[in-house]
Amino acid sequence: MRLRPGSALSENEIAACLKVSKTPIREALIRLVEERLVTVVPKSGTRVALIDIERFREGCFVRLHLEVAAVAQAATLRNDGHIIQMKANLSRQREALEKEAYWDFFLCDEQFHALILKAAGLAGLIQIIEVAKVEVDRIRSLRNRLGVRRTEIVLREHEAIVSAIADRDPGRASQAMRDHLGEVDQRTWALGEDHVLWSFIESVSKVPTKKQFGFTG
Known part of the structure; x- marks a missing residue:
């Protein structure tokens, strides 16, 4: 950004x-x-456009529910070709992390989630989710700009997702994706707990967001 x-x-x-x-x-x-x-x-x-926390919440909701369902289907339909592609993507993520190439990591992250949707036979959802999560990506860009990163955690979460898909375990895959993406309220509160990031968001937001979402800090 x-x-x-x-x-x-x-x-x-x-x-x-x-x-x-x-x-x-x-x-x-x-x-x-x-x-x-x-x-x-x-x-x-x-x-x-100003930052819109309501759109952020909507994007989180759409992404969470579509991708949790999709990853379960990907595990059910599991095939070696998809697993090979996902593991290759994980290797590129690991390399980007080691080089602190955060933009490359972001691109690998996007490709990783697209691979899961394709493995589920739901490639058409890629565009739907891309449109829905525009504000989510803007917040992610802000995090990166302000040095708020969780790339190591993200990589471990991605590895857990691939492990569950490879084991053909839809229940574990769904839970791993849910843990990775987080519930909507959880994601919003996580923003509120980072005072530097939230102060910036409030300064460029459509609404007095801390008051709207009940933060008192």
């Missing part, structure tokens, strides 16, 4: 920076408005 939420966006400046005409920039901004990543403010212009 290189632009602070609420930052003004100029078609002319972006076009000049990328050395392209304003037409593709305008088309891209229209797409971003549709995805609610950019807002058009009357008499103020186009701005990066």
Whole structure:
């Protein structure tokens, strides 16, 4: 996240920076408005959308329930080809972690979850989840920017998920995914417990979030 939420966006400046005409920039901004990543403010212009905790919670909910069900199906349908792909992905995650290449780790993380959906025969859900978790990814980007990382924990959780799928154990796979993604309220409270991160979120949020969600610290 290189632009602070609420930052003004100029078609002319972006076009000049990328050395392209304003037409593709305008088309891209229209797409971003549709995805609610950019807002058009009357008499103020186009701005990066503010952080929306309600959308974060909705994204967590959609992802949790779809991926918990999908991983159980992946375990039921388990085949060696999918396991080989997942283990190869885990190796790339481990390498990225050792190199502190956090962007590479993020990409491997995204690919890992897509592999599970494909293994479940539910590749069509990838796009649905991508759209639903936009705000979740923005928060993840903020965490990385502020140095709030849990990559080692994430890798261990991913290993537990693959182990359960490999053992053809849908119950254990579902629980491993649930432990990995976390319940919606749990995810929200985890944000509140990190005062540096939450203070930044409040400063760029649509609502006085700590008061809204009952935090007193």
